[in-house]
Amino acid sequence: MSIGSIALSGLQVAGKRLGVSANDVANVSSTVGRDAAGILKNEPYRAQRIQQVSQLPGGVRARVSDEANATVPVYDPSSPVADENGLVETPNVALDQEAIEQNIASYDFKANLKVLKAEDEMLQGLLDIQA
Numbered sequence: 001m002s003i004g005s006i007a008l009s010g011l012q013v014a015g016k017r018l019g020v021s022a023n024d025v026a027n028v029s030s031t032v033g034r035d036a037a038g039i040l041k042n043e044p045y046r047a048q049r050i051q052q053v054s055q056l057p058g059g060v061r062a063r064v065s066d067e068a069n070a071t072v073p074v075y076d077p078s079s080p081v082a083d084e085n086g087l088v089e090t091p092n093v094a095l096d097q098e099a100i101e102q103n104i105a106s107y108d109f110k111a112n113l114k115v116l117k118a119e120d121e122m123l124q125g126l127l128d129i130q131a
Contacts, residue, residue, distance in 0.1 A: 002058075007115040009059030013050075014108035016062050020048050021101040028093045031081050042081055045091045046070035050101075067092060 027045035051065040069092050077086030 003119045004116060006059045007112040007119070009056070009061065010108060010112035010115075013053060013060050013062045014105045014112065016064065017050050017101060017108065018105035020050060020064055021098045021105065024048060024091070024093045025095065025098050027091055028095065029090065031079065031088050031090055044071050044089045047091050047093045 024047050030045035032042055032044070047067040047070045048064055049067050050062045053060055053062045071089045072092045073087040074090045075086050076082055076088045079088045082088050
């Protein structure tokens with residue numbers, strides 16, 4: 001594997017981390033959702049996490065899964081989706097944690113882009129030596 005392919009896999013994981021975090025933030029108050037067919041269902045959005053980042057020969061890969069405690073009950077008897085006790089299942093999304101996830105993704109992007117730039121500079125230097 002080349003240095004570039006390792007850095008590209010890191011960029012893909014950073015993009016996935018940012019996408020998961022952005023999706024969590026966008027759905028922070030979603031108490032109903034849609035299934036895979038697009039049909040409305042009375043279930044809240046389930047918060048997600050990059051559960052595992054595994055090292056492969058020549059790169060990394062991340063797996064996205066629902067967070068262990070993806071929803072929390074909130075007392076809101078005026079909500080149309082409240083149960084008989086006035087509780088509404090809401091996504092367990094902590095905005096401060098999501099800001100951290102987005103910063104980590106930003107640092108991952110920058111680090112992997114620097115690796116690609118360094119590889120490019122090394123290859124250019126090699127070509128200059130041979131020319």
